[in-house]
Amino acid sequence: MSWWLFATFLVLLQATSYPPPxxxxxxxxxxxxxxxxxxxxxxxxxxPSLMHRxxxxxxxxxxxxxxxxxxxxxxxxxxxxxxxxxxxxxxxGVTHVExxxxxxxxxxxxxxxxxxxxxxxxxxxxDAEAFSSGVSxxxxxxxxVSTYNxxxxxxxxxxxxxxxxxxxxxxxxxxxxxxxxxxxxDDERLAPEDNVTVFELK
Numbered sequence: 001m002s003w004w005l006f007a008t009f010l011v012l013l014q015a016t017s018y019p020p021p022x023x024x025x026x027x028x029x030x031x032x033x034x035x036x037x038x039x040x041x042x043x044x045x046x047x048p049s050l051m052h053r054x055x056x057x058x059x060x061x062x063x064x065x066x067x068x069x070x071x072x073x074x075x076x077x078x079x080x081x082x083x084x085x086x087x088x089x090x091x092x093g094v095t096h097v098e099x100x101x102x103x104x105x106x107x108x109x110x111x112x113x114x115x116x117x118x119x120x121x122x123x124x125x126x127d128a129e130a131f132s133s134g135v136s137x138x139x140x141x142x143x144x145v146s147t148y149n150x151x152x153x154x155x156x157x158x159x160x161x162x163x164x165x166x167x168x169x170x171x172x173x174x175x176x177x178x179x180x181x182x183x184x185x186d187d188e189r190l191a192p193e194d195n196v197t198v199f200e201l202k
Contacts, residue, residue, distance in 0.1 A: 018053035018095055022112075026105070030176045035120065035163055035201060037112040038176045043068045043100030053095040056112040059143050060088045061197045063169035066106025071097040082106055085195075087137040087145050109167045109174045111199055113142050118202040123182030125159040132158075133198045141202060148196035159184045165199040 023029065026042040037056075043066065051073070065084045071077045073095045088108065100106055118141060133146035148166075164179045170193040179185070 018051055020055050021049065021052045022110075024049055026100075030109070030174070031178055033178060035114055036165060036178070037114070038165060038167075038178075039110045039112070040107070040174050041110050042105040042107045043098060043102075044105050045100045045103055048097050048099035051095065051097050054090055054092050054112075056114060057092050057142050058088070058090045058110055058112050059138065059145060059199060060108050060110035061145075061167060061169070062086045062088065062106065062108040063174055063195070064104070064107035064172055066100065066102035066104060068101055068106055069099045071099075085147075087197075089138055089140065107172060107174070109169065109176060109197075111143075111165055111167075113201065118142065120163045120201050121181045122161055123159065124161075125182060125184055128157045128159045128184045130158065131160045131164075131198075133200075137197075143202060144200040146198045146200075148198055157184060157186055160200070162200045162202065164201065167197045167199065168194045169197070170194050 022037075022039050022041070025047060026044045028040045030038040030040050032038070041060075048071075051071075062082045063084060065082060067079065067081045069077055069079055079101070088110070133148055135147050136144065137147060138145040159182055160179050161181060163181045165176055166179060167174065167176045
């Protein structure tokens with residue numbers, strides 16, 4: 001076997017040795033299209049996941065606090081306590097086991113970003129103003145994440161420059177919508193208790 005074939009074999013073996021993180025117990029799919037898979041995730045106490053490998057870059061928001069133990073591929077364990085509102089960025093390839101340790105389970109909305117890099121359109125519109133979000137929480141080459149600020153953000157008719165996942169969370173519940181770049185629409189309908197996080201895809 002040539003060196004190139006052997007190297008290719010090793011890469012393929014590494015990529016297929018472990019299952020993906022989702023679906024699993026405590027996880028519900030909220031939406032999927034050609035750009036993202038969005039999951040509502042909880043970590044039930046005392047129920048470890050399988051050792052799994054994240055096949056996509058992933059972002060998200062923890063919307064209910066809690067604790068878990070993360071076991072890495074080499075067997076090392078670490079305890080993690082996560083606050084409500086914390087934003088996640090996880091590059092693809094991370095391999096680990098997760099186990100909830102809180103009686104009231106940690107909860108999050110996780111967004112798997114398909115593809116290997118920026119690929120989305122940047123839209124313009126003459127029919128409405130661009131959406132303006134609130135405080136920026138994360139900005140890298142795959143996504144810009146902002147918390148929606150009702151006081152400072154534009155209200156009424158608007159469009160999003162990029163494909164966007166809008167996540168609504170309230171206490172222990174979450175939902176998500178996908179808005180195509182350039183689509184003109186009215187404000188997302190918010191319940192008074194909703195917290196809104198905007199994930200603009202690059």
